[in-house]
Amino acid sequence: MNKKVMQGNEACAHGALAAGVRFFGGYPITPSTEVAEVMAKELPKVGGKFIQMEDEIASMAAVIGASLTGKKVLTATSGPGFSLKQENLGYACLTEVPCVVVNVQRGGPSTGLPTSPAQSDVMQAKWGTHGDHPIIVISPSTVKECYTLTVRAVNLAEKYMTPVVFLMDEVIGHLREPIDFDEVKDLEVVDRKKPDVSPEEYVSYAAGEDGIPVLAPFGTGYRYHVTGLTHDEQGFSTMAPPVVARMNQRLMDKIDNNLDDIITFESENLEDADVVLVAYGSSARSAKEAMRWLNAADQNVGLFRPITIWPFPEKEIRKIAGNVKAIVVPEMNMGQLKLEIERAAAGLTKVIGVNKVDGEPITPEEIINAVKGVL
Amino acid sequence: MNSAYEKYFRQDRLPHIWCPGCGNGIVLSAFARAMEELNIDQDKTVVVSGIGCSSRATTYVDFNTLHTTHGRALAFATGVKLANPELNVFVFMGDGDSSAIGGNHLIHASRRNIDITAIIIDNNIYGMTGGQYSPLTPTGKKATTAPYGMVERNFDLCELVKGAGATFVARGTVYHAKQLTDLIVAGAKNKGFSVIEAVSQCPISYGRRNKMKNALEMINWQKEHAVNVKAAQKMNPEQLKDKFLIGELYRAEAPEYTAEYDKLIERVQKGGK
Numbered sequence: 001m002n003k004k005v006m007q008g009n010e011a012c013a014h015g016a017l018a019a020g021v022r023f024f025g026g027y028p029i030t031p032s033t034e035v036a037e038v039m040a041k042e043l044p045k046v047g048g049k050f051i052q053m054e055d056e057i058a059s060m061a062a063v064i065g066a067s068l069t070g071k072k073v074l075t076a077t078s079g080p081g082f083s084l085k086q087e088n089l090g091y092a093c094l095t096e097v098p099c100v101v102v103n104v105q106r107g108g109p110s111t112g113l114p115t116s117p118a119q120s121d122v123m124q125a126k127w128g129t130h131g132d133h134p135i136i137v138i139s140p141s142t143v144k145e146c147y148t149l150t151v152r153a154v155n156l157a158e159k160y161m162t163p164v165v166f167l168m169d170e171v172i173g174h175l176r177e178p179i180d181f182d183e184v185k186d187l188e189v190v191d192r193k194k195p196d197v198s199p200e201e202y203v204s205y206a207a208g209e210d211g212i213p214v215l216a217p218f219g220t221g222y223r224y225h226v227t228g229l230t231h232d233e234q235g236f237s238t239m240a241p242p243v244v245a246r247m248n249q250r251l252m253d254k255i256d257n258n259l260d261d262i263i264t265f266e267s268e269n270l271e272d273a274d275v276v277l278v279a280y281g282s283s284a285r286s287a288k289e290a291m292r293w294l295n296a297a298d299q300n301v302g303l304f305r306p307i308t309i310w311p312f313p314e315k316e317i318r319k320i321a322g323n324v325k326a327i328v329v330p331e332m333n334m335g336q337l338k339l340e341i342e343r344a345a346a347g348l349t350k351v352i353g354v355n356k357v358d359g360e361p362i363t364p365e366e367i368i369n370a371v372k373g374v375l
Numbered sequence: 376m377n378s379a380y381e382k383y384f385r386q387d388r389l390p391h392i393w394c395p396g397c398g399n400g401i402v403l404s405a406f407a408r409a410m411e412e413l414n415i416d417q418d419k420t421v422v423v424s425g426i427g428c429s430s431r432a433t434t435y436v437d438f439n440t441l442h443t444t445h446g447r448a449l450a451f452a453t454g455v456k457l458a459n460p461e462l463n464v465f466v467f468m469g470d471g472d473s474s475a476i477g478g479n480h481l482i483h484a485s486r487r488n489i490d491i492t493a494i495i496i497d498n499n500i501y502g503m504t505g506g507q508y509s510p511l512t513p514t515g516k517k518a519t520t521a522p523y524g525m526v527e528r529n530f531d532l533c534e535l536v537k538g539a540g541a542t543f544v545a546r547g548t549v550y551h552a553k554q555l556t557d558l559i560v561a562g563a564k565n566k567g568f569s570v571i572e573a574v575s576q577c578p579i580s581y582g583r584r585n586k587m588k589n590a591l592e593m594i595n596w597q598k599e600h601a602v603n604v605k606a607a608q609k610m611n612p613e614q615l616k617d618k619f620l621i622g623e624l625y626r627a628e629a630p631e632y633t634a635e636y637d638k639l640i641e642r643v644q645k646g647g648k
Contacts, residue, residue, distance in 0.1 A: 051454075055479060058453070061447045061453075062453050065423075066454035068454075069459040088447065218455065218459070220418070223418060225385075226440065229442065
């Protein structure tokens with residue numbers, strides 16, 4: 001036993017350090033600031049670099065620049081800052097530069113409710129930057145997961161050469177829970193691939209069979225070009241339709257062809273369930289409690305908790321939809337993931353939202369009331 | 376092309392896309408000469424740019440090159456340099472790129488005195504989008520978005536970065552190409568944030584609208600209006616009216632950011648606070 005009580009935000013920062021993150025660029029914003037504060041304190045101890053940039057746009061830019069030197073990188077923000085980061089987030093998608101962007105969601109729109117929780121950036125995390133692009137989005141529900149899933153987020157970024165959004169919410173960010181560090185000390189850590197050819201043979205964006213390019217760290221003798229313009233395999237801009245189509249398709253395929261590796265979820269009591277609750281982040285905690293109470297009253301209620309929100313676990317939802325009277329979706333927004341669940345359910349079952357945007361978490365009672373309306 | 380400089384260019388990416396009469400190529404040749412004079416290690420050098428005509432430079436030069444988003448070149452470059460201070464970092468920007476959308480990053484790179492050399496090609500206009508006014512379009516001059524003349528005041532970018540903390544500030548012109556090389560060399564040697572404003576010409580999107588018919592006329596304008604900073608000391612205000620200064624305008628000593636951060640790491644690792 002090696003237990004420590006810490007906040008979700010702190011656990012996220014410590015997870016990043018454990019994953020090998022050695023560069024953090026950020027800008028202060030509630031309710032994510034503790035991530036930056038821990039990184040500022042801890043990074044120099046391990047020879048890493050912390051910089052508080054002049055704004056959110058610059059901090060996103062700085063982490064991409066740092067990542068191109070081969071460092072694992074992290075930035076952390078919340079709603080308004082996440083909006084500001086979007087252009088450069090898209091740049092990282094297209095240029096295939098690994099980075100993890102933490103967004104501790106708060107009430108919106110605009111300045112909104114800086115100290116209150118929300119889950120209203122689910123769609124922005126997927127579609128916030130312009131153009132079709134792949135993205136991986138992960139949502140933790142416990143403080144321990146803030147640690148373990150940050151490690152996973154960094155691993156996925158490095159493996160798939162892509163930005164990963166770590167989508168927390170204010171409840172999880174500021175919640176204090178114990179982590180037993182003996183349980184998390186041997187987590188797998190993934191490093192991005194290095195070129196296995198000489199600089200003369202190296203072609204930066206000529207991805208192998210897995211569709212994932214190998215970007216050599218700047219300064220290691222592999223000179224190449226990185227641009228946010230649509231580019232060819234050599235990394236130079238192109239407008240040739242077949243090349244453009246090929247590159248855009250590969251970008252999507254490198255994620256879509258690996259859904260089984262990328263998508264993770266937790267499920268309980270799905271067998272024989274009449275109603276399944278689909279919830280993520282802090283709302284999943286209330287959903288789990290609601291399920292316990294309902295199960296105790298002999299109601300067949302199950303829980304499906306997507307940990308990977310994007311790419312969306314469509315196959316799993318479709319399967320559930322074919323077996324239940326209804327899917328109930330508690331979210332601290334006006335019904336964002338519900339739309340995706342309805343799409344995946346394709347009319348096979350009713351999808352009922354439990355939505356709350358008053359700055360308060362969703363209670364188990366509110367979920368129970370929704371379930372009782374169906375049963 | 377002089378064979379000594381060929382190695383600094385990606386021959387398979389040439390010819391460039393710049394218009395006939397554009398000054399960018401002359402600035403780029405001054406850059407290549409500077410690299411040769413510095414005997415720079417291309418593998419250990421990163422050239423970063425933003426968006427715009429000048430920023431296309433990174434396509435053509437054979438280094439680790441990073442063509443970023445509009446205005447953000449210095450923010451990307453800051454990440455590169457801080458993450459690996461052993462890399463030489465040069466940044467190409469245009470006047471709109473560096474002083475409008477990227478103005479904040481220019482100020483803060485100056486303030487940090489991070490060891491980056493920024494070359495700002497100033498052609499007084501947004502060329503890539505067809506001639507809109509920038510913060511460096513002189514008051515009264517015409518642009519597609521200033522059809523009746525520029526109403527706003529224009530920046531003196533060298534004064535701006537000097538005020539913000541840059542430790543090497545210089546201005547050159549396309550006409551004074553040899554001096555431009557020397558200024559880039561001096562900027563690169565400065566251990567800190569160096570800014571070289573390269574006054575250039577855009578005959579297509581700026582000259583034609585402002586009674587300067589061609590590149591030659593615009594380069595002659597540079598010749599007639601640029602005054603070396605040393606010569607200027609012997610001139611009176613009347614003589615300096617309508618002139619602009621070129622040469623090494625300012626130099627200062629200040630702690631360099633990445634070196635200071637490395638000291639911080641050393642201090643923390645020894646258990647200091």
